[in-house]
Amino acid sequence: MKRGKKTEEAAADNDDGTATGKKAKKTKEPEAPVLYDDPPDTMTSKDGREANMKITSWNVDGLRAWVKKKGLDWVREEAPDVLCLQETKCAEKDLPADITSMPEYPHKYWAVSAEKEGYSGVAMLCKTEPLNVNYGIGKEEHDKEGRVITAEFPSFYLVTTYVPNSGRGLVRLDYRKTWDVDFREYLSELDQKKPLVLCGDLNVAHQEIDLKNPKGNKKNAGFTPDEREGFSELLAAGFTDSFREIYPEQAFAYTFWTYMMNSRSKNVGWRLDYFVLSTALLPALCDSKIRGKAMGSDHCPITLHIVV
Amino acid sequence: MKRGKKTEEAAADNDDGTATGKKAKKTKEPEAPVLYDDPPDTMTSKDGREANMKITSWNVDGLRAWVKKKGLDWVREEAPDVLCLQETKCAEKDLPADITSMPEYPHKYWAVSAEKEGYSGVAMLCKTEPLNVNYGIGKEEHDKEGRVITAEFPSFYLVTTYVPNSGRGLVRLDYRKTWDVDFREYLSELDQKKPLVLCGDLNVAHQEIDLKNPKGNKKNAGFTPDEREGFSELLAAGFTDSFREIYPEQAFAYTFWTYMMNSRSKNVGWRLDYFVLSTALLPALCDSKIRGKAMGSDHCPITLHIVV
DNA sequence: CCTGGCATG
DNA sequence: CATGGCAGG
Numbered sequence: 001m002k003r004g005k006k007t008e009e010a011a012a013d014n015d016d017g018t019a020t021g022k023k024a025k026k027t028k029e030p031e032a033p034v035l036y037d038d039p040p041d042t043m044t045s046k047d048g049r050e051a052n053m054k055i056t057s058w059n060v061d062g063l064r065a066w067v068k069k070k071g072l073d074w075v076r077e078e079a080p081d082v083l084c085l086q087e088t089k090c091a092e093k094d095l096p097a098d099i100t101s102m103p104e105y106p107h108k109y110w111a112v113s114a115e116k117e118g119y120s121g122v123a124m125l126c127k128t129e130p131l132n133v134n135y136g137i138g139k140e141e142h143d144k145e146g147r148v149i150t151a152e153f154p155s156f157y158l159v160t161t162y163v164p165n166s167g168r169g170l171v172r173l174d175y176r177k178t179w180d181v182d183f184r185e186y187l188s189e190l191d192q193k194k195p196l197v198l199c200g201d202l203n204v205a206h207q208e209i210d211l212k213n214p215k216g217n218k219k220n221a222g223f224t225p226d227e228r229e230g231f232s233e234l235l236a237a238g239f240t241d242s243f244r245e246i247y248p249e250q251a252f253a254y255t256f257w258t259y260m261m262n263s264r265s266k267n268v269g270w271r272l273d274y275f276v277l278s279t280a281l282l283p284a285l286c287d288s289k290i291r292g293k294a295m296g297s298d299h300c301p302i303t304l305h306i307v308v
Numbered sequence: 309m310k311r312g313k314k315t316e317e318a319a320a321d322n323d324d325g326t327a328t329g330k331k332a333k334k335t336k337e338p339e340a341p342v343l344y345d346d347p348p349d350t351m352t353s354k355d356g357r358e359a360n361m362k363i364t365s366w367n368v369d370g371l372r373a374w375v376k377k378k379g380l381d382w383v384r385e386e387a388p389d390v391l392c393l394q395e396t397k398c399a400e401k402d403l404p405a406d407i408t409s410m411p412e413y414p415h416k417y418w419a420v421s422a423e424k425e426g427y428s429g430v431a432m433l434c435k436t437e438p439l440n441v442n443y444g445i446g447k448e449e450h451d452k453e454g455r456v457i458t459a460e461f462p463s464f465y466l467v468t469t470y471v472p473n474s475g476r477g478l479v480r481l482d483y484r485k486t487w488d489v490d491f492r493e494y495l496s497e498l499d500q501k502k503p504l505v506l507c508g509d510l511n512v513a514h515q516e517i518d519l520k521n522p523k524g525n526k527k528n529a530g531f532t533p534d535e536r537e538g539f540s541e542l543l544a545a546g547f548t549d550s551f552r553e554i555y556p557e558q559a560f561a562y563t564f565w566t567y568m569m570n571s572r573s574k575n576v577g578w579r580l581d582y583f584v585l586s587t588a589l590l591p592a593l594c595d596s597k598i599r600g601k602a603m604g605s606d607h608c609p610i611t612l613h614i615v616v
Numbered sequence: 617c618c619t620g621g622c623a624t625g
Numbered sequence: 626c627a628t629g630g631c632a633g634g
Binding site: 061062064065066087089090116117118119258259260261262263297298 | 617618619620621
Binding site: 424473475476566567606 | 623624625
């Protein structure tokens, strides 16, 4: 046997890797899963100002299926000022009327993959019209897959992204590394003009605390040293992981669970979705939430409260 | 406009072609659909012998989906001695345990497409073991798609087939014509040894009475002059369409309805599934039934009662 | 284990 | 408008 089948699956599916362990016991005890309960929203900043902007980000894993699964009902409950979606996998002409006609969000922006139909794609829906909106990061090689929308608001930029997955067997890790460099550069330049909020599926769990099974996943997409360092370098460039800022020790807080092996019910997950803030916006931060109960995708939504 | 869109759809989907008519009215009146109610089974032959063999044939359009839709429950009710299935679209290793473990049919035979996975495929399940079983018709070019199983019983051969569809735009009509010739030759040779029963999806509606909209479908797969003549020539070679033999004037009796446009609820269908008998077996024929209420596929099952 | 696309019917 | 296979995750 060249390679254990379980290992293949772990590599393939961002599995927890438990069964891969060399000294795995015959009888695996079904430990009670440690769940995470997001605490109530804090609506004021440290310096006592009231939050006046609510942003939600959700990797919907196929917008059409997500709409069918009543994702928009949850959105209407949550009622964010801006809704950012990733992995829409939908050409503009195929968008369900349920979402294109949503009166709560008169300003809607769609980025789609130019080459592959039904692949990647991000969206931004706004209650108020941004001053400017643009697509991509200004580099040909990165702007063909509908991965970035940037909206300019009076006091900040909002960037939403779906970062390229490094793939099974890390087939696309090299590309990912160039993306990480170029994307960081894009953000740094933007940040020099106005502070920014970056949100979306960054396709990396930063530290061991950010996924259930760090040990088994060091060679898997989303937890390789390269990807983790990429994120560290982003933070070093003057940005902050808002959730970790507020909850520095909170374990078991994930935003993604593979559909396989009942991972979600066992809370075998990854924190892949983030609100990353320019340092200048830290005083404006009120709360960074994980809406772990919202169903409709293999990711859950996250919500940010800020003062703008 | 080169070609009306409706025409494309009719060509594509074996539609009724009504909307294609040049003098189609603006307001299409929703005529009450003429349904067909299969009369009670006749269990004796003309010469007064009791039926002692029951054969059911069903194009299941994907065996796995059909099993999920409880097709086997219907089979257990019907309880034929032999069950013939077409379009199984399933490799032997992927067969659901529900069917492979069925104790009622200890003798099971599977023919699958050698090239394309999940394409074509026929099966035969028998309560009693045939004397011999073989696959294909003995011609390389026709035997790669899992389309024929022949079982030898003491007094007759049972052949089940899934005849090649001529395809949208009749892209495969030429191939179909060579198939028709070679398959007829195969059956004629078999017939010289022992009489035979041929059953399955012959992918042709023989006469205008055999489909709802003959006018609109003369250029569509399943009702071209070539395919119809192919069937006529088969009958001329010494075989009989058992259903038409017993019910010579019965219209609206179909075995297939496209999933599109609610065809089944409107009984806009085609008779594509047949029991064709060697002339020598005509005295043994008791009844040839269409089980139009059985759901689980875009075809319904048909059942033959004979004396063997 | 899910998505969306595709070929096929 | 269904099926199954496929790439992608």
